[in-house]
Amino acid sequence: MSNLSDISDVATTHAAALAEARDANNRQIRNARLSAALRYVILFGVGLLMLYPLIWLVGASFKTNSEIFANPGFLPNSPTLDGYQKGWETSTPYTFGRFFLNSFLIIVPKVIGTAISCTMVAYAFARFDFPFKRVLFSSVIAILLLPNVVTRIPQYILFRDLGWLDSFLPLWVPSAFAGDAFFVFMLVQFLRAIPDDMEQAARVDGANSWQTLIYIVVPMLGPALISVCLFQFMWTMNDFLGPLIYLSSVDKYPVSLALKLSIDTTEAFEWNRILAMSVLTITPALIVFFMAQKYFIEGISAGGVKG
Amino acid sequence: MARLQLNKLEKIYGGGFKAVHGIDLDVQDGEFMVLVGPSGCAKSTTLRMIAGLEEVTAGEIRIGERIVNALPPGKRRIAMVFQNYALYPHMKVRSNLAFGLRLAHVPKAERDAAVDEVARILEIEPLLDRLPKQLSGGQAQRVALGRALIKKPEVFLFDEPLSNLDAKLRASMRVRITQLHKRLKAEGMSSTVVYVTHDQTEAMTMGDRICVMKDGHIMQVATPKELYDRPANLFVAGFIGSPEMNVMDGQISDGAFHIGTQSVALDAGLMQRLQSRPDQAAFGIRPQHLRLSGHDGLRARLQSVEFMGHEVYLHAELDGHQITSVATAADYEAIGTDDDAIHLTPEPGQGHVFDRHNGTNVSLPVAV
Numbered sequence: 001m002s003n004l005s006d007i008s009d010v011a012t013t014h015a016a017a018l019a020e021a022r023d024a025n026n027r028q029i030r031n032a033r034l035s036a037a038l039r040y041v042i043l044f045g046v047g048l049l050m051l052y053p054l055i056w057l058v059g060a061s062f063k064t065n066s067e068i069f070a071n072p073g074f075l076p077n078s079p080t081l082d083g084y085q086k087g088w089e090t091s092t093p094y095t096f097g098r099f100f101l102n103s104f105l106i107i108v109p110k111v112i113g114t115a116i117s118c119t120m121v122a123y124a125f126a127r128f129d130f131p132f133k134r135v136l137f138s139s140v141i142a143i144l145l146l147p148n149v150v151t152r153i154p155q156y157i158l159f160r161d162l163g164w165l166d167s168f169l170p171l172w173v174p175s176a177f178a179g180d181a182f183f184v185f186m187l188v189q190f191l192r193a194i195p196d197d198m199e200q201a202a203r204v205d206g207a208n209s210w211q212t213l214i215y216i217v218v219p220m221l222g223p224a225l226i227s228v229c230l231f232q233f234m235w236t237m238n239d240f241l242g243p244l245i246y247l248s249s250v251d252k253y254p255v256s257l258a259l260k261l262s263i264d265t266t267e268a269f270e271w272n273r274i275l276a277m278s279v280l281t282i283t284p285a286l287i288v289f290f291m292a293q294k295y296f297i298e299g300i301s302a303g304g305v306k307g
Numbered sequence: 308m309a310r311l312q313l314n315k316l317e318k319i320y321g322g323g324f325k326a327v328h329g330i331d332l333d334v335q336d337g338e339f340m341v342l343v344g345p346s347g348c349a350k351s352t353t354l355r356m357i358a359g360l361e362e363v364t365a366g367e368i369r370i371g372e373r374i375v376n377a378l379p380p381g382k383r384r385i386a387m388v389f390q391n392y393a394l395y396p397h398m399k400v401r402s403n404l405a406f407g408l409r410l411a412h413v414p415k416a417e418r419d420a421a422v423d424e425v426a427r428i429l430e431i432e433p434l435l436d437r438l439p440k441q442l443s444g445g446q447a448q449r450v451a452l453g454r455a456l457i458k459k460p461e462v463f464l465f466d467e468p469l470s471n472l473d474a475k476l477r478a479s480m481r482v483r484i485t486q487l488h489k490r491l492k493a494e495g496m497s498s499t500v501v502y503v504t505h506d507q508t509e510a511m512t513m514g515d516r517i518c519v520m521k522d523g524h525i526m527q528v529a530t531p532k533e534l535y536d537r538p539a540n541l542f543v544a545g546f547i548g549s550p551e552m553n554v555m556d557g558q559i560s561d562g563a564f565h566i567g568t569q570s571v572a573l574d575a576g577l578m579q580r581l582q583s584r585p586d587q588a589a590f591g592i593r594p595q596h597l598r599l600s601g602h603d604g605l606r607a608r609l610q611s612v613e614f615m616g617h618e619v620y621l622h623a624e625l626d627g628h629q630i631t632s633v634a635t636a637a638d639y640e641a642i643g644t645d646d647d648a649i650h651l652t653p654e655p656g657q658g659h660v661f662d663r664h665n666g667t668n669v670s671l672p673v674a675v
Contacts, residue, residue, distance in 0.1 A: 197393035199358050204382030205407035205454070215406070219397040 061276040068271050084280075087273030091262060092250050096277055099258035106171050106243070106254055107236045113176030114183060114232045115225055121178040122187030123213050127196065137188075143181040148241075156245060169241075170246040175232070183228045190224040191217070226295040234285045255281045309371050309384075309461030309497045310336045311357070316366035318352055318523075326352050328523045329366060334462075335383045337492045339485075339500045341514035342534040343507060344546070349523040351466055352504045357501060358387050358464050370461055381410070386455035387464040391471060392447045394439035400450050401435045407458050424585070425453045428487070445476045452484070465502040470511065477509075485513050507547055510533070519543050541589065541666035546660065550594045550620060556663065557590060564590045564660070567626035569605050574655045584639040585662035596657035599642050604652030612639075623649060 052074075059074030061083050071077060088096045122128070125137055159170040178184055198220070202212045218225070240256045247253060253261065259281060262274050289296070311334040326349045334340045342350040349525040357363035357368055359380035367374050372515060375383045386407075394403050401422055402409075408418045420510035426432045429449045448468060455463055465484075469477045491498035504510055510517050511531045517618035519526040519534065519542070526546075538544035544552045557566040562578055564571045571590060598604075599621065607630060619639045621632045632651050634642075660670040 084380075195391070197391055198395055200358075200380075201389060201454075202395070202406070203360065203380045203388070204358060204385065204387045205458070206410045208379070211410060216395055219395075221395075261615050262333040 027031035030051065033163055034165055057275055058279055061272065061279045063272055065270055065272045068275075077303060079132070083270075083272030083276035086270065087262065087276040090258065092258075094253070095282065096258060098251065099253055099255045100280075102252055103254035103256070105236060107167055107233055109168075109172050110175045110236050111229050111232045113172060114178075114180060115229055117176055117178040118183040118187055119181065119218060119221065119225065120213070120227060121184050123217055125184070125188045127199065128209075140181045140184055144185060152241075152245065159246065165246060166248045166252065167246075171236075171242055183232070186228065187224055191220060223295045223298040226292050230288060230292050230296050233288055237281075239284050280293070308335065308370075309499045311462050311499055311501065312339075312367075312369040313353070313357070314367045314369070316353065316356065316368065317364045318349070318361065319358060319364045319618075326523050327356070330520075330523070330525050332518060332525065332528065334501060337498050339488050339502065339513060339515040341505045341510040341517045342356065342501060342520060343505065343510040343517055344520035344526075346505060347522070348520040350505075350520050353404070353520070354387075354464055354466055354503045356500060357462070358385055359383050384461040385464055386458045386460035386462075387466065388448075388455050388468045390467040392439070392451040394442075394447060394450055394454075396439050398438075399435070400431065400437055400439070400442070403439065403450060404435075404453050404457050406454055407454070419455050423659050425457045428456070429453050444472050448472060448480060449483075449612075452487070456487075459496065461497045462497065463498070463500045465500065465504075466481065467504055468502075470506070472502070479540075481509060482514060495523065507549065511547070517547075519546060537668070537671050538659065539625050539668055541591070541661050541668075544591050544661070544668070548593055550631045550633070552591050552593050552659075553597060553628070553632075554589050554591045554661070555625065555628045557588060558586065559584055559588055559660065564588070564658075566605070566628070569626065571605065571653055571658070573658065573660070576656060577658060577660070577670050580670050581660060582671075582674055583662065585660075585664065585669060587663035588669075589661040589663050591659040591661055591668075592653045592657060594631040594633040596630040596631070596654040598652045598654060599632055599638055600650045600652040601642060602650055604650040607649055607651055609647045621649060623651075625651075 056074045059076060060068050062079040062081070063071065063076040064078070064080055064082065067077060090096055090099075125133065125140075155170070155174075159165060162169075164170050164173075174180075198216050199212050202216045207215065238256060239254075240260075243254050243257050247257065250261070255277070259274060259277055262277065263269055311332075313330055313332040315329045315331060316327055317325070317329045319325045320349075330353065332340075342353060344350050352361060354362050356431065359375070359378060363376050366377055370383060370385070380387075394400075398406065404425060405418045407441065408421060413421075422435070423432075426435055429452060431446065431453060432444060434446055434450065439450070442450065442614045448471075451468070468484075469480050472480060483656050488498055488500055502513060509652070511534075514531060516528060516530050517534055518528045521542050527534060527543045529537075529539075531547075534543060534547045538547060538552075543552065544554070555566045557564050559565075559573070559581075562573055562575075564573055605625055607625040609621060609623045611622045613620040613622070617636055619634050619636050621634060621639070623630055630651075632649075658670070659668050661667065662669050
């Protein structure tokens with residue numbers, strides 16, 4: 001009998017222990033859910049706070065000019081496309097389409113030039129030994145640290161003397177000669193993380209330096225090159241000072257300048273038009289970014305992480 | 308004909324570090340030459356100089372009748388297999404194989420035929436449309452081998468090609484490469500091979516001849532058997548053979564080698580062969596030739612026993628020297644040991660005498 005009662009004791013303790021463990025597990029799961037919920041609420045709140053100006057911008061672009069100041073919410077009371085229609089026509093003889101075209105006329109050659117020239121320069125720095133390499137690379141890094149404004153005036157005088165004012169050349173040419181030290185640096189770092197065995201194999205296979213670059217290095221640089229192009233695209237799209245300094249005729253204005261144009265020329269600002277055109281202006285950059293996002297992140301992280 | 312000759316080949320790096328000290332090496336047409344040595348012995352540097360990936364400081368490299376020093380790698384008619392395969396990551400296996408031919412402007416039909424043939428030989432046909440990252444280590448190594456094979460080079464260069472594979476795969480790839488070499492040779496194709504490894508098993512099993520290197524110098528060039536039986540110096544004696552050769556310091560007198568208070572009788576043949584009698588000598592004997600005996604022979608204190616299956620490694624201490632003897636499991640059982648003391652007898656005719664000053668084997672037959 002005593003044996004049986006022992007066994008039942010053990011069974012009771014066992015069941016009690018199990019119940020306790022279950023309770024502990026449940027508590028843990030409850031806590032985890034609670035903390036996750038809290039985390040997401042905070043993240044959502046902060047995210048919304050940061051995105052709110054953008055959301056408001058989109059909402060306000062569909063409002064009438066008077067409603068923008070009367071209604072603080074972002075949903076328009078009576079949505080209208082008036083801002084887009086009038087804004088597109090602009091107060092100049094050209095439509096906004098012309099300015100978009102100008103923007104792309106600046107961006108496309110600049111991005112292509114950057115990609116080609118920076119790849120070549122980075123390849124040379126990362127893979128070849130040549131006289132004064134260290135000094136030259138140090139100066140590239142030094143340029144990185146130099147504030148842009150320092151070079152504005154000498155550059156302006158140089159391009160004025162070349163007779164390039166009021167043309168796209170001052171915007172294209174520096175980039176076509178690997179003038180953007182940041183991109184060179186980024187590609188060099190990326191290349192250094194890639195072992196050079198593949199390139200040596202290509203050399204043994206009979207490739208010269210150019211063939212090695214084109215067939216082997218460039219494909220491996222892919223993610224980094226996409227990041228370079230994306231950065232250059234967005235920065236050029238957003239660049240205001242460059243076009244402002246070098247372009248004087250309205251028919252050559254890119255969108256960044258054209259937006260300012262609508263502020264200047266009207267006495268009472270048509271805010272809804274400005275906001276509508278701002279929405280259109282940021283759209284290409286957003287589309288391109290989300291399309292290339294995967295490669296973009298790969299490109300900027302790989303340089304530092306791989307080893 | 309693709310004989311490979313290195314004449315007084317030298318490599319000095321930018322910082323003044325001399326990696327290769329004017330080495331001479333003559334690799335016959337169709338020969339499988341293995342360069343072996345510990346890390347830092349410049350075997351890879353030598354190979355990379357032959358490939359043209361490393362500049363030559365002095366001396367000449369000759370492939371067939373051509374001096375190739377000034378030629379870029381692609382024009383030397385060589386092919387190289389790299390340690391980490393070095394497959395082009397963005398190209399499918401087929402393009403990887405055909406890349407060299409494509410650069411040489413070989414027409415597409417010919418290229419495809421060559422790829423198919425190589426794929427058949429190496430049994431990689433099902434892999435042709437895969438990317439390198441979808442291959443296992445062994446498969447990638449076979450593709451790398453194919454990329455070398457497809458070029459029909461005069462000289463094949465291998466840079467530790469098997470060191471990234473696991474032991475089992477390494478053993479099978481070893482056989483595959485050796486068979487491939489025999490097959491090329493039988494078909495009358497160029498099949499001169501220079502193979503770099505730090506693994507003496509690979510060297511012994513694969514090489515027609517082996518070139519043992521140390522610190523940028525060649526220690527000995529000989530067939531595997533020759534290296535094993537007649538090492539030219541202490542370094543080769545220690546490097547080739549497993550477990551390592553036992554080396555004991557002592558002096559020679561009265562036809563015997565004295566180690567501390569004990570002595571080994573040197574057989575007449577060995578005494579006759581002695582080119583000199585160094586005052587500081589070393590007696591070398593392979594563990595396999597140091598027999599476990601009942602009561603006579605050298606006395607040693609047993610320290611540990613490793614059971615290897617059909618044989619037993621006995622690690623012992625003899626007058627301050629760490630020595631190893633390989634006995635059959637049966638012998639070890641039969642003779643046994645008492646009080647950790649064992650008796651070891653060198654097999655006659657298997658001992659070597661080295662000069663401690665320069666490490667030379669002074670007991671080699673004069674005409675080798």
